[in-house]
Amino acid sequence: MKPQTTLVHAGDRQKLGQYTPVSTPIYASSSFFYDTMEELADVFADRLPGKTYARMGNPSASALEDQVATLEGADLAYATASGMAAVHLAIMAGLLDRRQAIVAGNVLYGGSLELLRSVLRPWGVEVRFCDFCDIDALQAAVREVRPGLLITETISNPCLRVADFERVKEVATANDALLLVDNTFTPLLARPLELGADMVIHSATKYLGGHGDVLAGVVAAPEKYGESLRQAHRCLGGNLGPFEAFLVMRGVKTLPLRMRRHCVNAHMVFEGLTGHPAVERLIYPADPSHPDSDAVAKLLPPGLAGGTIGVDVRGGQEGAYAFLDRLRLVKTSASLGDLTTLALHPASATHRMLSAEARAELGITDGLVRLAIGAEHIDDILADLRQALEAA
Ligand SMILES: Cc1ncc(COP(=O)(O)O)c(C=O)c1O
Structure with missing residues (x-):
């Protein structure tokens, strides 16, 4: 056979021997074949388990x-x-x-x-x-x-x-x-x-x-x-x-390890920022004065109330922007659930399409910053938040 043919086929499609990979490999194949047409037809018809085409x-x-x-x-x-x-x-x-x-x-x-x-x-x-x-x-x-x-x-x-x-x-x-x-x-x-x-x-x-x-x-x-x-x-x-x-x-x-760390860190951020003069309001589900504390107690394990915290910074949008611009370790970014602590200004990002009145009705004030607490050391997270709040 010519190289144009052999290079397309060589090395591929080796049957697994007497070994099993410890973790699941990346199966970068958009379709799958079988030894006989009968087997393929059975898989297509769900009479046999198997894969045919990656969208299925x-x-x-x-x-x-x-x-x-x-x-x-x-x-x-x-x-x-x-x-x-x-x-x-x-x-x-x-x-x-x-x-x-x-x-x-x-x-x-x-x-x-x-x-x-x-x-x-x-x-x-x-x-x-x-x-x-x-x-x-x-x-x-x-x-x-x-x-x-x-x-x-x-x-x-x-x-x-x-x-x-x-x-x-x-x-x-x-x-x-x-x-x-x-x-x-x-x-x-x-x-x-x-x-x-x-x-x-x-x-x-x-x-x-x-x-x-x-x-x-x-x-x-x-x-x-x-x-x-x-x-x-x-x-x-x-x-x-x-x-x-x-x-x-x-x-x-690693979700169980990370989730615990996110929750514990978030709890410590809540405690660490409580009473801070630049913070108008903290929103945290495990706050005893949270409006849904009964529902929180039924839904979530004690003290593990997720990794997100709302911080309403004094000074409205100006205060929130000043705080966000001064953050160094914490990144102002639209996601959550990362190892990195992330901050977001919902009124300018995820909820910008709502009118100011609609946002106000939902409690999304111009000073509100959503913190998605990461897995860094709590001392470093708190130090960064505190130094940035000086600017607010
Ligand atoms: C609660 C919730 N559901 C759904 C989505 C949409 O997820 P994705 O951005 O992966 O499409 C997001 C994204 O932030 C989210 O926070």
Whole structure:
């Protein structure tokens, strides 16, 4: 054979010998073949387990999906190219055979709000936003809209509100609506499926990946939603690539170590900044005076209230910008869940598309900074925050 042929084939497709790799390799292959046509046909027809074409399933992504299903106590999971693709997938699968109407939390991640408002609504899905911490308001909205599904977050972004899940679930069940929960802020701390959620969503870009080097998402669910998720996942095509799956899977292995550190550091930042003269208000779910402290106690383990803190800096936007510009160790950046402590000004970033009045109604003041506390030493984090607050 000529080099044009041999170089395309040499070295590839070696069967594994009597060894098994300790961690899942990056399966960079868009399709898979079998020894016989009969086997391939059986795999295509689901009579045999296996892979055919990477959009229908890639071994690296499948390994991550098994891992996240274990994390969430789910029967199955589907990995997606971003958290937004996961939000989209869950909604599409959830609404497949249901009334095309949604009641959504009014303080969801900005991208999720935009998806509901600017994409799904124009497509004809009825969308109503509502404060899930106000159960009477939620009940009224659900009675009126008769939604196919409700969607909310365990800890809302950026005001860190926590709804009473038991009661939210009661409302969903009484009205035959699915409950979709975005657990991006609290993996391992909260297990929404155990509390009655129908599907759990993650932006794996955050704590699951954990190192700020990958964009990914996952939806986890019980078996009864397997077929609709599978159908929507393979048709929408927002699959996760094998390299990204490898990175997220590696991240999830250290999630318990990292999550504890994020939470403990966040708690110490809360204590360290309490009473600081440049801070008008601190928002932290484990603050005993947090408006949802009963719901927090039911949802999260004691003292482990996630890694995010809201700091309302005195002086409005000017004070917040001065503080952010003086940070050295802490980086002003739009993500969270990284080893690096990150700071964000929601009014200029994730929630800039809301009117000033809408932001004020949600408690997103011009001075509010969201801190996503990293895994550095607490002394260094606090020193940087304190020196930057001098400027505010
Ligand atoms: C709670 C939440 N859900 C979903 C997303 C979207 O995730 P991604 O940026 O990975 O698409 C984010 C992103 O910040 C988020 O914070």
